[in-house]
Amino acid sequence: VDITSEKDMVKVVESCLGSKMMGKWMEMSVGIALGAVRSIVVTDDTGRKEVDIKRYIRCERIPGGRIEECEVIHGVVLNKDVTHAKMRRRIENPKIVLLDCNLEYKKGESQTSMEVMKEADYTRGPR
Numbered sequence: 001v002d003i004t005s006e007k008d009m010v011k012v013v014e015s016c017l018g019s020k021m022m023g024k025w026m027e028m029s030v031g032i033a034l035g036a037v038r039s040i041v042v043t044d045d046t047g048r049k050e051v052d053i054k055r056y057i058r059c060e061r062i063p064g065g066r067i068e069e070c071e072v073i074h075g076v077v078l079n080k081d082v083t084h085a086k087m088r089r090r091i092e093n094p095k096i097v098l099l100d101c102n103l104e105y106k107k108g109e110s111q112t113s114m115e116v117m118k119e120a121d122y123t124r125g126p127r
Contacts, residue, residue: 032071037053
């Protein structure tokens with residue numbers, strides 16, 4: 001198979017996806033499959049091409065959409081549920097930080113030490 005030939009690649013993908021259910025959306029499905037695979041092709045120093053779909057491609061179904069709205073998204077998708085009625089639903093050009101730790105403030109314990117030498121010192125201590 002000539003991977004530079006669009007026609008040959010479409011035939012291969014159609015034969016893999018061929019089913020009665022896919023018949024209506026075959027053209028769209030082939031375009032999505034080819035677009036997804038082509039976006040993750042990695043060429044090493046020797047010129048060998050590698051496609052690792054298990055590592056770099058994730059298919060996600062978002063409830064409420066139509067099949068015609070399916071698309072390949074290049075990059076990262078963040079999905080956040082709206083928890084408050086006044087919360088913005090769309091943020092243009094967001095600034096995002098990726099953390100590899102908890103985002104919780106944990107109050108440290110107060111460390112107080114008291115050295116008791118005599119019984120009188122113990123009765124004067126904090127209560």
